[in-house]
Amino acid sequence: MGAQAAPLVMIVIFLPFVVAFSVYAIYHEVMEHPKALSVTKSALAGIGCLILVILSFAGVDYFRRRISGVTQYTFGHMASHYICLIRLQFTGRRMRNKLESDTIELREVQSRLILQRLRRNQSTIYGRDYNFKIMKTVEDFTKQHPLTRYSHYQSYLEQIVEGQENVLNVDSTVLLAITSGASGHSNMLPVLSHERTLHYRFGYAIVWRILHDNFSELKRLRKILRFAYVPRTKTIACGIPVGQQQPNVEYTLQMLSTPTKAFKITDDYSLLYIHLLFGLRDPNIGLIESGFASVLYTAMRALRNHWHDLVHDIETGTINCDIKLDTNLRKHLESLLFPDLNRASFLREEFDRGFDGIVSRIWPDLQCVLTVDSGSNDIYGRILKQHEFQGIIFYSALYSATEGLLGINLDPLSHNRHYLLIPRTVFYEFIPLEQSDEEQPSTLLLDEVEDGKDYELVVSNQSGLYRYRFGDVVRVVGFHNHCPLIEFLYRQGQFLNVRGEKTSEKAFYSALIHSARNWHGIKIIDYCCVESAVLEQVSNKSDLIDLPYYTVFLELENGHLICASQLDEIDKTLCKEFFVYETFRKKNNIAPMKVFIVKPGTFSEFRQFLRDTADISLNLYKTPRVLRRIDTVQFMLDHVDIRMHSL
Template structure:
């Protein structure tokens, strides 16, 4: 009986995986069928009547008659849906409003229907099927999971609809399943305070020595789990010995009572963990859980820098699975294997179009279909799906990796606008992450975190490389470090190399005080960004976000 949830999950997952594989063999037919079904279902909505969806019979007609629109065009409609109006964007009842993180722009409201959620659920199940296959090839299998994402509904709209991040909306629809799958009570995810929630998830999970996987939206959150496990190891062990929850956790009396009923002493497990702590001098996930088999977290984009830090906690031998490339607006692709940045287009969750880089500045850009894109090229991705958005520009830039069967694989690179230019050289996050990876290897050191921005008072402005070092660390040969940053960025971004010949002034290096990036994260949380959805940028022109940080040392580069 204990394995029943995993049997259900893997059976459904393999069924969804096999269905997706078949559909990726015929992507154009699958996409055309999806689009026709979508248009027929939505033709009598307000927006459907406005665009005369009943008259559109082909993909070409759809692309010629429906404009490419950003979120701002849909905002008036989603506001009305939030107030309770029906049949605006979708004929189905709206059961939830997904709120985007807002970490890279204004928060958006995405209407969720059961049909929309079910269509995306197919992709999530398929990803589980692919993960199970990868684990079995390595002699492993799905076991209990540790998750720290909050399962909190943020509130209710004027029309009485629940709203919040996409994650809680999904979690609550299948609470019975997650209660079995998680190594900690579902109730722990309903704790508002981030530190308390993470601590409790770890504490309950430490009781289970058979934990199999760690899951978090972003690698930075996996690193936080590791940091807490190491920093509070003694406290965790004492809690397991006593069988009581710490008194200083931020819990109201009702929540504390509910969790206390689920927690009890585990002296045998406490002895095991204390022996590990005494022998190794620290607790890391692989030391605490010998059966730990994988990590599921985002890959590509800002994630790449944090994945490098997994070795700090002996996680580098564990396979890292991307799950699905998704946002509040939809699911775009599914990872088919571990340790891979490319994921197969989810041809059954939406109708997708791609804007080639040569068309990005055009008012009415020409788009390509899934069968027309080329490996190595970058595109903006458009989606039409059961949220009621058509040809919606989500603002993400993807690179085509290769093809899975006959469908393209996507590698997330950066958000549209996630570009830094002193003049017109267009440096991306991928550029600076690659440079910092090389610098860390050359110096044999770890940088805690970094961001690149532009100086305020000069024109053209200087690049400012801001780094925070680990506690008690020192950067040797800082001037040479900055020079190598400049040289490597020239190699990585040819446009930067060209502009540095005469237009772009030399970069500067600023070493920030310890704790600087904690301050930045707190600022984002104060803006309303949930910590589980936080994507800390590595390039930014938002001076307010990084304003006022203590600079311990500033190094300039002579021309």
């Protein structure tokens, strides 16, 4: 632990004895006044003994959990890590038990949740407009309040922006959160402070309980390499910040390999470099974490491109001068580094061996990766598992959105991404998928859904969205006690729909992956699609107006070329796997899809383009699978590799 930690270790060892001596002295002082302080005497003696026991146990437990030979962190820092870990374990155990009981008393929990929120907000502008006061039962609520979409709330959000209080919620809005815009456009939704607490207690804390139950090494004081970034926000006239939600970093800062003050860095690339630098110097990393697999993919690309600089910095105990850092912050971060020739030499040898399987070689005690690798992030998860993360378990722990925390994955060892819906965070309703085209269809409650059926999910959340249709389509895949387990299928805004066929992201991606299996080792880096009607607004080609069709933009690994007949397999496979699309193709109502190969690095540049033009934080970035914006379509057309595309 280093010489500077030795005095602190001695304090921890002898602190229980100091406390015991103090209690003994107080005891004898009290003994001189037995009549007046007899109760106090007993109380102090009891408290002293309790403190002695607690501190003794904590000291023993700390040394049991610590990693021997660690020199990168001070004792004080590791003691803070220990306290944070114990708090997280305690909260996780308590919340896991509460979740278990909630899934048994499902209807009661859901009913109590929505009725309490209606009562609490009945005096708001919205509550008066929709007469919350007369809604006494769940049936009253579902009959008297309409199903809503984002446009329903725009006038109320305008009032919030203008500084009006008590609009949607009696509690103050702490953030106007901008959604990721993966479905084609970004929305602005209110966020309350209590929502962040819910996300920690019923999300992250329970996840840690699950991790501890499955990976015993994570009970030890191993650091987390977390790729999290500072969201860009701006404060509007009413004093409310506007931007994307901050991930739950503050609760676990002392458990991270990245120093706390580094989270003041607003430049994403600079912070990414610091994440990698401080992570690489620690060989005992136990967990790697990122919001989405796409974020982790970006980090691995940066590692491939800049490992020479990173190893040099570890070798010299400095930070590359090209990294944009405030002078004082740079001095602080460099004060935490020291030249580590052995670690630098080891890393250099491993990187020279290649990047396939690199993660388990440089962090041999890594237990798993905590990231979302389902839905639109599946393609990034596949690439990472095939290369840098060979043999590493990926745990897609949470199903959440800007609208709220929705589900938790109880089985980190399973390849399935099944989420238990959390009864205490939002009020759920379900629209049978065959009725989702209706404006006001009937809905089912959480305990009324059927196994194997697909539904559009409807939520009433903490911040003032009621019976809100945000577009997620899920499949019920089983039950835990009485509560449904679901699989996320797609978001409705990501349809390809030129003739009413509604090809989902899941259906298209399945056809794409199955087609690529016959491409003789050529791998897909990323993709997106656009409908011909949108393409016509950019292209002047006359042949675009004959029949509608899909256009696909593909980036292949290492800029490989591929013949047109192989690309045509995507259209044929989609016909085989999705009979609705096949029907329209056979009737000649939809023309064959066109596939364009884009230049290497296009989707990395596209990520930066979207962050610059839509102000999207790297934390929440998702590649839009269906392009709706004209500028994004033009971007892709400008990056087409002229050597090969199917026409």
